[in-house]
Amino acid sequence: MEKKKVSISDVAQRAGVSITTVSRVINNVPTVSKKNRIKVEEAIAHLHFQPDVSAQRLASGVNNSIGLVIPGYPGIFHSFYAIEVIRGVGHSCETLQLDMVFHITNGLNPLNSTHVGGIVFADVIENRRQVEAALKNGTPCFVVNHKVEDFEVNYIAVDNVLGGELAGDYLSGFGHKKIATITGDINTQSGFQRLQGFTKILKKKQISLPEDYVLKGDYSRRSARLAAEKILTLADRPTAVFAASDDMALEAIAVFLENGIKIPEDISVVGFDDNPICLYGPVALTTIKQPLFEMAKDAVHYLYEMMKGKTMPTQKILLKPELIVRDSCAPSKG
């Protein structure tokens, strides 16, 4: 397996034309005679020639791949969140014929932005400096799932505050007065804001939220299990629970079921995400939908336009989450 480098000049030689003509064929420039085009194509096929991507980029200044920067915390790949963003970016890249450079990082070892034509950041918790660096050298960036207020960058996110409100509103609309919540990681924007929205709506509806009704989770199933067990020990047991992710909601339901508690008869549960696993549990989960896949897709399409040279205004998009009603909630018996 030695390095046989077939270059454009090998092709030119075999086809009996100049390398420029070969280049034109590669790039579908129309001004090539049919005769030459055929000769060149024959040579390319015969020699298994693949143009050197690095050389093309260097010479043309165009880079047709987009970077996806994912925060590198453990368990990221088990999160619905990351998978959906990867899916969305992957889908768009496939459609637009872009390559996708995948970069997992905790903030150190940043993605060299000369590597790609545009970058999607899945969240920016530890990566703010990376975004700034990329922006500074003129690489278009798009942040997905994080509302960025303090500097000028495109973002597309879901209104997590509203999401928390929707959940609280729905549950209280069923007459529940004792509603607990299992939060996401409070250090993330989503975790914090969902709790914020939930708290806000309860206050507005004059439903009290005792401190021990706020169970700190971190999006892991394990944390949800602990939280659910805690809930069962509460003297004044809640009749409804809002979990900040579907994963956590399902884990909580599992714990409740294990303890002979009926869902939704004894405890109503609302999740967050609209993860397909909602449908496969012991009870179809009512949840708040956030269109992660679509957000990632849109971000790539936008970057694509910029990469083609179009100048576009900064996008600051905040989508509305949506309540998806299924079978995990029931009216309060109280």
Added chain:
Amino acid sequence: MEKKKVSISDVAQRAGVSITTVSRVINNVPTVSKKNRIKVEEAIAHLHFQPDVSAQRLASGVNNSIGLVIPGYPGIFHSFYAIEVIRGVGHSCETLQLDMVFHITNGLNPLNSTHVGGIVFADVIENRRQVEAALKNGTPCFVVNHKVEDFEVNYIAVDNVLGGELAGDYLSGFGHKKIATITGDINTQSGFQRLQGFTKILKKKQISLPEDYVLKGDYSRRSARLAAEKILTLADRPTAVFAASDDMALEAIAVFLENGIKIPEDISVVGFDDNPICLYGPVALTTIKQPLFEMAKDAVHYLYEMMKGKTMPTQKILLKPELIVRDSCAPSKG
């Protein structure tokens, strides 16, 4: 957001040295005086200089990113299989400081192998020609999860035949005589071979396998549901089922439960994968473990050595799957 291109010569100018010296600093060549090194580092930091990756590759001939080619069929991102491979490759790339170029394809639009220093192929159903093309131009390749016999390429796979045997052996060891199977996609190597192993062991144990005990699935949950429903209509209902993936096994269990059938009392079920969701279902699933994550990780490490110039023998690795006993099987009552 204009394109400000800071180049190595800008850095050299500001530091008052030649571009060669700057290059040496970038590449950690030791023969640079402390004084110059500091000047250069200051200039790099001040100018926010990032070396142009394409130029580096072109000049040095070294490409530090590895490609991951994933078959582009719908639902791929919901498969445990793809996610695990992505995780494994991602993990190694993070460790080795490589970038990961992600390429989803159905065989058309192949990955240009000049793009990367090495390629991991997640399966090769539609991608054989891509592998050959990459090999031909000297790019090291590694196929994960597919035993490739008919041409010379590294692969690491699990012995799916043995996996099928393990499942059949375990079930029959419990005294079951009526064992059905829900197959994976028979067009895939894994689906075909798991069935093969299962059939083989039953024959060896002289347990008959009527035609209607072999339910054709395709790894989707939907296909498993259909298969499970079919099983329930069988005149001579089986007392055990081997499903070719955990996802399908769990879906079948859901169907059985919905119909008042007890697991494992009435029907024993074995899955395949050792997907973490095994633990979260209504009953912990007994399954056959295949170390996808580790396989992908190993493949990348091997490619890394080759990319550093080491010549290595072709790897043809067939791992043994492992039976993981949990709660979804019970002795036959018959």
Added chain:
DNA sequence: CTGAAAGCGCTAACAA
């Protein structure tokens, strides 16, 4: 320890 100069493989004016 440092720098000048020759490419790496390709694209993009500019001529022809």
Added chain:
DNA sequence: TTGTTAGCGCTTTCAG
């Protein structure tokens, strides 16, 4: 419609 030529930004001999 074609070819010549000058780089793209960097690494790498090879002198000094």
